[in-house]
Amino acid sequence: MHDLVVANGTVVSPEQGVFEADIGVDGDVVGAIAEAGSLDGERVVDAAGNHVFPGVVDPHVHHGLFRPLDDDARTESRSGLVGGVTTTGNIFRRGESYLEIMDDHVRTAEDNYRHDYFFTLGLLSHDHAAEVPEIVSELGITSFKWYMNYKLDVAEMFDLERNLLDDVADHFMSELADVEAPTTLAYHSENSEITGHLTEQLKSSGATGYDAVVDRFPGYAEAQSMVSGTNLARQHGYDDDFYVVHVSAEETANELATLQEMGYGVTAETCTHYLCLTREQCDDRHKINPPIRSERHQAALWDRLADGTIDVVGTDHIANREADKVGDDIWESMWGSPSSATMLPLVLSEGVHEGRLSLRRAAEVTSANAAKAYDLHPKKGAVRVGSDADLVVVDVDETRTVTPELLQSAADYSMYTGREVTGWPTHTLVRGAVAYERGDVLADPGHGTHIDRPIGV
Amino acid sequence: MHDLVVANGTVVSPEQGVFEADIGVDGDVVGAIAEAGSLDGERVVDAAGNHVFPGVVDPHVHHGLFRPLDDDARTESRSGLVGGVTTTGNIFRRGESYLEIMDDHVRTAEDNYRHDYFFTLGLLSHDHAAEVPEIVSELGITSFKWYMNYKLDVAEMFDLERNLLDDVADHFMSELADVEAPTTLAYHSENSEITGHLTEQLKSSGATGYDAVVDRFPGYAEAQSMVSGTNLARQHGYDDDFYVVHVSAEETANELATLQEMGYGVTAETCTHYLCLTREQCDDRHKINPPIRSERHQAALWDRLADGTIDVVGTDHIANREADKVGDDIWESMWGSPSSATMLPLVLSEGVHEGRLSLRRAAEVTSANAAKAYDLHPKKGAVRVGSDADLVVVDVDETRTVTPELLQSAADYSMYTGREVTGWPTHTLVRGAVAYERGDVLADPGHGTHIDRPIGV
Amino acid sequence: MHDLVVANGTVVSPEQGVFEADIGVDGDVVGAIAEAGSLDGERVVDAAGNHVFPGVVDPHVHHGLFRPLDDDARTESRSGLVGGVTTTGNIFRRGESYLEIMDDHVRTAEDNYRHDYFFTLGLLSHDHAAEVPEIVSELGITSFKWYMNYKLDVAEMFDLERNLLDDVADHFMSELADVEAPTTLAYHSENSEITGHLTEQLKSSGATGYDAVVDRFPGYAEAQSMVSGTNLARQHGYDDDFYVVHVSAEETANELATLQEMGYGVTAETCTHYLCLTREQCDDRHKINPPIRSERHQAALWDRLADGTIDVVGTDHIANREADKVGDDIWESMWGSPSSATMLPLVLSEGVHEGRLSLRRAAEVTSANAAKAYDLHPKKGAVRVGSDADLVVVDVDETRTVTPELLQSAADYSMYTGREVTGWPTHTLVRGAVAYERGDVLADPGHGTHIDRPIGV
Amino acid sequence: MHDLVVANGTVVSPEQGVFEADIGVDGDVVGAIAEAGSLDGERVVDAAGNHVFPGVVDPHVHHGLFRPLDDDARTESRSGLVGGVTTTGNIFRRGESYLEIMDDHVRTAEDNYRHDYFFTLGLLSHDHAAEVPEIVSELGITSFKWYMNYKLDVAEMFDLERNLLDDVADHFMSELADVEAPTTLAYHSENSEITGHLTEQLKSSGATGYDAVVDRFPGYAEAQSMVSGTNLARQHGYDDDFYVVHVSAEETANELATLQEMGYGVTAETCTHYLCLTREQCDDRHKINPPIRSERHQAALWDRLADGTIDVVGTDHIANREADKVGDDIWESMWGSPSSATMLPLVLSEGVHEGRLSLRRAAEVTSANAAKAYDLHPKKGAVRVGSDADLVVVDVDETRTVTPELLQSAADYSMYTGREVTGWPTHTLVRGAVAYERGDVLADPGHGTHIDRPIGV
Ligand SMILES: [Zn+2]
Ligand SMILES: [Zn+2]
Ligand SMILES: [Zn+2]
Ligand SMILES: [Zn+2]
Ligand SMILES: [Zn+2]
Ligand SMILES: [Zn+2]
Ligand SMILES: [Zn+2]
Ligand SMILES: [Zn+2]
Known part of the structure; x- marks a missing residue:
């Protein structure tokens, strides 16, 4: 039992x-x-006619960036569960000593997440660099972020010396390279030196609209960087x-393929919005960096996701409200959009149903x-x-129309509002608990827990 | 239950x-x-302290070549079970129409094998080639053999026209290429045109001993072919x-790596004797084609097996008796030796214990x-x-000394007689039945069955 | 002076x-x-307005194959001079000992060639192989031919044992590999085992016309070989x-590119007929092995000639008369056609004038x-x-219509009869002598001489 | 005549x-x-027994950097002639508009150079970038320099805004990329962000001696950049x-080989000091950026020069006097050293005589x-x-001991003082004039002239 x-x-x-089975x-x-049919349980979740995927691991979210971490943890893990997310990687940055502040943040997270989570810490300074060994050994955090986009901004943004x-x-x-743990x-x-200059030029030229975002961040400046x-x-x-996070450009995908052919072991991620939107479909609500590009980039990314050049799908999820997000013009609008909850449904809808990915590949790129x-x-x-x-x-065949309500994020809009998407979770289990069931998020804040690494398995 | x-x-x-579990x-x-410890069964095989591998698939045996198929099926599947073999691929050739004769052979096999089996049929003639589609659709046999070594001999050997x-x-x-099934x-x-000429030269020069076998089949003639x-x-x-079966030479392994880098999907097999013996250890009992070569080849094959250039281990198993096998001189000695039963033990002993392969890689190359x-x-x-x-x-830590008795083949010798080998099966299960247990073969002839392909899974 | x-x-x-100059x-x-204009000479050849190329080296001719060597040497070097040929490589084969017979053949050649020449000797037997070192050291012949197409025919063709x-x-x-000289x-x-079988099938199926030639020799059988x-x-x-002589198929050109990328130093030749004709333009007069193929092959060969995968143009020139050449049907027609004299003109007309090759590349592929x-x-x-x-x-701008008369071969037809070709020699000099001048062949038989290799320069 | x-x-x-000839x-x-022996001249330079190379093109000198351009042009072209240099590429930088200042500089150069020269202009600002098309079309200057090493210093060095x-x-x-001319x-x-930080660290740690120079500029920071x-x-x-100028590190040479294999057309230069010195032989007189490294780098550079990964040898020549060059400690010492005059002799002595390069390769890498x-x-x-x-x-066999006097530079020292070097010019001709003859520089200032590009040939 x-x-x-x-x-x-x-x-x-x-x-x-893919095979039929009960999971106890x-x-x-x-x-x-x-x-199938052989196991007894105190509780039974009937999956007959449906598919059972490993919980979605969204490795790229920003919780606690525009809103307090406790709020984001509570609401955004709620939203994630709707989309089958069971683990998020929170890319998190502060100018202070992580050794000093992370205990507090982990405690906050621990009280509020409904699904599991880990942190990826932005390394912004020599002081941060020096902390790496102790972060790994003391905090159980083994992943870090190099913000090449903020290269020339961190001093001001984080009140640092350099x-x-x-x-x-x-x-x-x-x-x-010296740490023994993985x-x-x-x-x-x-290449923020290039994009920074383009930004100045575009601003002074009066450029506006989504084109201004796309033109600030040309694909080749992503690829070269x-x-x-x-x-x-x-x-x-x-x-x-x-x-490499959020690959958005064909140029980058092609250079990745070349590097891998040369023996580089580099792993790459793209995000659902680069796979499922094109610039023509975008407005201020889609302001994100890197930007959503043209059809040729989208097609290249699907191909590279299928052939293994790109191995991971993430979302770069940020929760914000449309009134805050959308400013007077594109320059005043906020960066980032919510999308964890739509990640698996979109991969199924646009990837599997469109014949671009097998079911198994979908499980690989959204989880394993x-x-x-x-x-x-x-x-x-x-x-x-x-x-x-x-x-x-x-239920890979269930079609729903995306609405903010459906997604249960603190955000009151979605980049996909109104889109028909086919393939939605009926149940999401987090470490054995039914955390979501047919529209209802059941897991309470605090059900989620920090994943200490290296894991002991 | x-x-x-x-x-x-x-x-x-x-x-x-690698993980702990019960298997029901x-x-x-x-x-x-x-x-682990959670399942109930009518019968329980205690594997505590031991490892559970998927049954060994030896894809390269010759049953029914020197001895009748019924005899080989009975005795050699008995021997295989001692070594954890649960499926053999019998590379089988006749000059006649396979459509006409295979029903009989399969019936014979069906009555005598103790473990499962499939056939790989040698294609020797245009008539055979023409039968391919029907063999696949009617006989459930989807694998075939191209005997480049017999290129100039099949007419005489099999009484064929060409x-x-x-x-x-x-x-x-x-x-x-036209058949839809895999x-x-x-x-x-x-390159039998080269080796044939070398053979003539060696014979007429009076060459003898194991060197004569090695010199007949130089590595480059294998690689070029x-x-x-x-x-x-x-x-x-x-x-x-x-x-590509039984890769024995460094030259071949290197050319394979080059072809794979160029995008060829070719799969390659080596055999335990190329991995675990060198020519200095060989005498007439080791007469086999290709021959066992020097240390540098052995080292290259282990490397290529570890790095994925070579993906499969097989044995080229043939049952014969030492009195028949060993002739007056190396020229009169018979080809081939028995070795299915030692395949997994040797991969564990010389591969895993020597740090050349992980346990998981051992399971890949001996089975999956x-x-x-x-x-x-x-x-x-x-x-x-x-x-x-x-x-x-x-029991990956059990050490035994190889003797013919241990191996229970019809052969009364082994290429490894006297060798201490660490890593032996305690139980072998074939489709759920305990077919071997601590020295005793329990499966009767006929327990094994033909694997019809394409499989329905 | x-x-x-x-x-x-x-x-x-x-x-x-490319530069202006006098050549003394x-x-x-x-x-x-x-x-330019600075040198004095006993004799002056006025090249004003014209281009001066290094003499054409046609590395692939068959003189003495269907007609006696003395006849071919006399008439075909006459024809070659019309087209700027100053050196031919005569691919020559006999079943006998070259050490015994070549002195005679060289003497015959020496008396009859109007331009220089060298021999490339077909190695047909172990006896020939054994003669290689002495051929090099004694005869000044350092190039040899491996006739893979006659693999199964040489015994009968040349009355050999094997x-x-x-x-x-x-x-x-x-x-x-052991000879020190280059x-x-x-x-x-x-792959004559494949083409031989196709030939039987085509014959017995009653195939005829130029298609029968093309179908006998599929590109993949050239590429694989x-x-x-x-x-x-x-x-x-x-x-x-x-x-590799006479590359005719796109498949072969592509495989060559792959091998070269892998570090193989192999050099390849194509012939003018593969560059300038397609199968639709062919009849019995174009019967040649390998055959002239479709447009896609032609386009690929020009590309590979331009990019350096293929480095040499030759002709496979054979002199025969239309009455002999063209038989009752394509099966009865003779192999080979004359074309040394049109080699440079066609490379200029279809290569340079069509923008496929630079003048300098034309000089590389026809000579250096x-x-x-x-x-x-x-x-x-x-x-x-x-x-x-x-x-x-x-005169790279002179256009002439090809006729047999123009070409002065013993052959009374050309594969290009009636074609307008732009780019014709006004003068051909062989070792300083004006051997051809505006329609007149001036060099006598015997002016040409054997090029002893290794050359002393 | x-x-x-x-x-x-x-x-x-x-x-x-390599061939014997007179050159008129x-x-x-x-x-x-x-x-040889056939030409008459008003004047005859006897080269019997000697070799005639194309004039050395030293593409990497700094004239007018530490001393006025007129002085450098006069004295350093004098020195260059001693070593067979007939053309120098002066890598030249100013913060001002090149369109405004280069006429003056060219006039100064025109009056003072004894051999020919061209400019390579450092592009330091957006203003410079904007001038590129007009520099090419108006000034006949088509080569430019990207000073990645001054990335963070140009504003201060040249009083620029950014x-x-x-x-x-x-x-x-x-x-x-838009300019039509080559x-x-x-x-x-x-990577000056890395080297700048290392410099701070080394300085504050009290590092000194040549090690401090080597440690500031690790090979990997050159390779990555x-x-x-x-x-x-x-x-x-x-x-x-x-x-890529002055490749000094094995890491860089290896990365270049990889890029070229991937189809990049990049050309690379190394300098004689990286080929002919190791760090152990260096002191303050050898302070240069990049630094002279260990034996393994030197060996790799010779290999890559021979195999074509690196195609050019230059010198990074700067004239300074030992009293100025050598400061109180390595930090106070000046950058750069004179070496144009020793370039060809060292390539002959250490390259050709040591069997690393053929004579022809020496002519390729020092000139063509x-x-x-x-x-x-x-x-x-x-x-x-x-x-x-x-x-x-x-005279490739003449051995001389390097002294400053021999080299006739304004510099009163050499990195090679005291070294026996074999292979020295007897005569240097610049556009037909004997500019140097057995120890005497004969060309007057002003004999040299600017090479307007694109050249009309
Ligand atoms: Zn980002
Ligand atoms: Zn992000
Ligand atoms: Zn075999
Ligand atoms: Zn076999
Ligand atoms: Zn041929
Ligand atoms: Zn031929
Ligand atoms: Zn520099
Ligand atoms: Zn410099």
């Missing part, structure tokens, strides 16, 4: 493919995978743990690969005995 | 790695994988289903990868609910 | 590009290259001296690269002080 | 190899290349005209390849009729 059984579903295992949950973990020039990156890369360095590719940063990792023998890249696997991202019972039961 | 439970073992899953068996298949020149290969490759073409790499044959497959768009190459997966080669319950419980 | 001056022309140097000739060699299987090739490749092995790519043969050379460390491949350079193929004064003055 | 004849020498032609000079240019961030580079690269962008690879800058060129489709990279060819860098008669007669 298991605590809970997900019964009679079609399991979509990133590693073992005992406590937090998968206790059994067994012939900007984030490559000496800082060189420093933290050295520290990372670590990850996430990288925002952007990706090569430049990845090569610095390579010089430190660290390219295997280098992780992010878990591997961030060293959460096989605790997360796997359907295996002993792995956390993070599972999503999905 | 399962029919049988393999309890408390450490599962070595090719796809999911219902009928022929895996019914459940569950937390030899096995490339027109025949071109013919069957065309047929194979198929496999196994290839014996050997591999490239030549694989390129013909490439011309037919068939390189993804091309399978052969199953994939021959389109048996995930029925075979996987530890998954619904997969055949072919399992081997292994 | 030079013996002769080619005055005021535009020199097209394969190595130094002293005896056999270039004595001076000097400012056919030309790979053991023979392996033998001569070993010998070649050597060349020319290779006719054809090229890879197979080149890899055998690679196994002997001899790929840098391996020379063949001279390098056959180790004649810089004696041949260069416009340099001390090099042989083999020069062609060309 | 030529104005001058270089008689009976062994010509070392980068394009045509008429006015500025080569009027004839003719059989530093040389990538937006400036992006700007001038766009302009360059142009060149020379690039100093250095090379990749980063070259990739930006690639994004503009400009990598074929991208030229720089001429091609800077679009001076075939006016410069070729031994061809019509090319400038810039020639060096060299």
Whole structure:
């Protein structure tokens, strides 16, 4: 008798493919995978006719950036559960000593998240770089972010003595290369010296509208920065743990393919908005960096996601309200948009249903690969005995129209409002608990917990 | 209540790695994988302290070649079970119409095998080539062999009108490329025009001893033939289903790496004797084609097996008796030696214990990868609910000295007699039945069955 | 005062590009290259308004194959001079000992050639292979031919004991790899086991017309054979001296590009008919092996010639008369056609004038690269002080209609009869002598001489 | 009767190899290349027993940097002539408008150079970038420099508004990509954000001696910067005209090889001091950026120069006096050292005589390849009729001990003082005039002239 059984579903295992089975949950973990119909449980979640995916790992969210962390943790994990998200990687940055402040933040997070989470800490200074070994050994945080886009802004943004020039990156890369535990360095590719100048020019030329966003961040300036940063990792023998976030441009995807062919171990992520929107569909609500580009970029990203050049889908989720987000003009509008909850549905709708990805590939790019890249696997991202019972039961054929209400974020808009999307969770389980069921978020704040790394599995 | 439970073992899953679990068996298949200690069974196999591997798939044996098929099936599947073998691929050739004769052979096999089996049929003539579509659709046999080594001999050997020149290969490759079901073409790499001439020269020069075998079959003549044959497959768009058997030479392994880098999908196999013996250790009992070579080849093969250039281990098993095998001199000695039963133990002993392979890689190369190459997966080669319950419980730390008695083959010698080998099965399960237990073969002839392909999973 | 001056022309140097200059000739060699208009000569060839190319090296002719060598040497070197040919490589084969017979043949050649020549000897047997070192050291012949197309025919064709299987090739490749002097092995790519069978099938099916020739020799059977043969050379460390003749198929050109990318040093040749004709333009007069193929092959060959994958143009010239050549049907028609004289004009007309090649590239592919491949350079193929004064003055804008009369071959037809071709020699100089001038062949039989290799320059 | 004849020498032609010839000079240019002993001249330079190289093109000097341009032009071209230099590329930078100031500088240069010269202008600002098209069309200057090492210093150094961030580079690269004439962008690879920080650290740690120079500029920071800058060129489709100066580190050489394999057209230069010195041999007189490194770097650079990864040798020549150069400690010492005059002798002595380069390769890397990279060819860098008669007669076997007096620079020291060097010019000709003869510089200031590009040849 298991605590809970997900019964009679079609399991979509990133590693073992698609097969019918019951999944028995005992406590937090998968206790059994067994012939469909064979398991007994205190509670039974009926998955007959539906698919069972490993819980979505959204490795790229920003919680606590525009709103307090406790608020974001409460509302955005609520929203995530609607979309099958069971783990988020919160890319988090402060100018202060992480060793001093993270206990507080983790405590706040611990009280408020409904699903599990980990932090990826922005390394902004030599002081941060020097803290890397202790962050890993003391805080159980092993992933870090290199904000190439803020290279020339961190001093002002965070009241630091110096900007984030490559000496800082060189420093933290050295520290990372020396740490014994597996670590990850996430990288925002952007040649901000180029984009900064373009921004000045565009502003002074009176450019406006979504074109102004696209033109500020040309694809080649993303691609060149990706090569430049990845090569610095390579010089430190660290390219295997280098992780390029939100690839948005065909140029970048092509350069990644070339680097991988040359033996670089670099991993890359794209986001659902680059896969599912084009610039023509965008307005101030879609203001994001990097921007949403033209059709040719979108097509290239799907191809590179299918062929393995890009291995992970994330969202760059930020919760904000339309009234705050949309300013007087595009320049005054806020960065970032909410989208964790639509990640899996969109990958199913536009990826699987459009024939671009197999079901199994969908499970890889929404769960297993992010878990591997961030060293959460096989605790997360796997359907295996002993792995956390993070599972999503999905009706891959259910079509819904996206509305903010559906998504239950603090944000009162979506980049996809009005879109028909096919493939929605019926149940989301987080470590064995039914955290979401057919429209209702059941998990309370505090059900989620921090994933200490390196994981013990 | 399962029919049988393999309890408390450490599962070595090719796809999911190493974890503790019970495995429940219902009928022929895996019914459940569950937390260690949680399952009940009519029967319990205690695997505590031991590892549970997927049953060994030896894709390269010759049953019915020197001895009648019924005899070989009976005795050699008995021997295989001792070593954890649960499926063999019998590379089988006759000059006659396979459509006419295979029913009989399958019937014979069906009555005598103790473990499961499939056939790989040698294509020797245009008539054979023409039969390919019907063999696939009627006989459930989807794998074939191209004997490049017999290129100039098949007419005489099999009383055929013509030899096995490339027109025949071109013919069957065309047929194979046209068949919709997945198929496999196994290839014996050997430039027999070169080796044939060397053989004449060596014979007339009075060469003898094991050197005469090595010198007949230089590595470069294997490598060149591999490239030549694989390129013909490439011309037919068939390189993804091309399978190079018994790679024995560093030159071949290096050329394979180059072809794969160029985008060829070719799969390659090596055999335990190339990994675990060097020519200095060999005498007439080791007469085999290709020959066992020097240390540098052995080292290269381990490296290429670890790095994925070579993906499968097989044995080229042939049962014969030492009195028959060893002739007056090396020229009179017979080809081939028995070795299915030592395959997994040697991979563990010389591969895993020597730090050349991980446990998981051992499971890949002894089971999953052969199953994939021959389109048996995930029925075979996987530890998954619904997969055949072919399992081997292994005490990876048990050391035994190889003797013919230990191996229970019809052969009364082994290439490894006297060697201390660490890592032996305690139990072998074939489709749920305990077919071998601590020295005793329990499965009767006829327990094994033909694997019809394409498999329905 | 030079013996002769080619005055005021535009020199097209394969190595130094295009520039105005006088070229002074002293005896056999270039004595001076000097400012246009500056040199005095006993005789002056006025090249004002015209271009001066290095003499054409046609590395692939068959003289003495269907007609006696003395006849061919006399008439076909006459024809060659019309087209600017100053050196031919005669691919020559006999079953007998070359050491015994070549003195006679060279004597015959010496009495009859009007331009210079060298031999490339077909290696047909182990006896031939064994002669390689002495042929090089005694006869000054350093280039050889591997007739893969006659693999299964040489025994009958040449009354030999055995056919030309790979053991023979392996033998001569070993010998070649051991010779210290630079050597060349020319290779006719054809999987004759495949083409032989296709031939039988086509014959018995009643196929006829030019399609029957094309269908006998599919491009993939050329490509696969090229890879197979080149890899055998690679196994002997001899790929840098391996020379693939008459590439006719896109498949082969693409495989060549791949091999070169992998580091193979192989050189390749195509012929004018593959560049300037398509199968639709062909009839029995164009029967040649390999056949003239479709437009896509032609386009690929021009591209590969421009990008350096293919480095040499030759002709495969054979003199025969239309009455003999054209038989009752395509099966009865003779192999081979005359085309040395049209080689340079066609490369200029279809290559340079159509924008596919630069003038300099034209000089490389018609002269320098063949001279390098056959180790004649810089004696041949260069416009340099001390090099042989083999020069062609060309009016690149002169258009003529091809007729047999124009070409002065013993052949009474041309594959190009009636075609307008732009770019014709006004003068051809062979070692300083004006051998051809505006329609008149001036060189007598015997003016040409054998090029002993290795050359002393 | 030529104005001058270089008689009976062994010509070392980068394009045509090594052969005996007379070279006749008429006015500025080569009027004839003719059989040795055949030419008459008003004047005859006897080259019997010696080699005749194309005049050395040193593409990397700094004239007018520490001393006035007129002084440097006078004395350093004097010194250059001693070493066979006939053309220098003066890498020249000013903060002002080049369109406004270069006329003056060219006039100064015109009055003072004894050999020919061209300018490569440092692009330091958006204003400079905007001037690129007019510089090319009006000033005949087509090569430019990207000082990555001064990225963060140009504002202060040149009193500019902003530093040389990538937006400036992006700007001038766009302009360059749009110019129709062939142009060149020379690039100093250095991640100055990393080296700047290391410099601070080393200074504050009290580091001193030559180690302090080496440790400031680690090889990987050069390599990474090379990749980063070259990739930006690639994004503009400009990598074929991208030229990496003074490669000093094995890491950089290896990355270059990788980029070239991936199809980048980038050209690279190293300098004689990286080839002929190691850090152990260095003191304050060798303070230079990048620094002279260890033996492994030197060995790698010779290998890459031989194999074509690196194609050009330059010097980074700067004239200064030891009293000025050597400061109180390494930090106070000046950058740069004189070495144009030793360039060819060292390449012959350490390259050719040590078996690392052929004579022909020496002529390529000291003359032709720089001429091609800077679009001076075939006016410069070729031994061809019509090319400038810039020639060096060299006694490749003459050994001399380096002294400042020998070199005739304004500098009173050499990095090679006391070294025995074998291979010295006997005569240097600049556009037909004997500018240097056995110890005496004969050319007056003003003999040299600016090379307007694109050249008309
Ligand atoms: Zn970002
Ligand atoms: Zn982000
Ligand atoms: Zn075999
Ligand atoms: Zn076999
Ligand atoms: Zn041929
Ligand atoms: Zn031919
Ligand atoms: Zn510099
Ligand atoms: Zn410099």
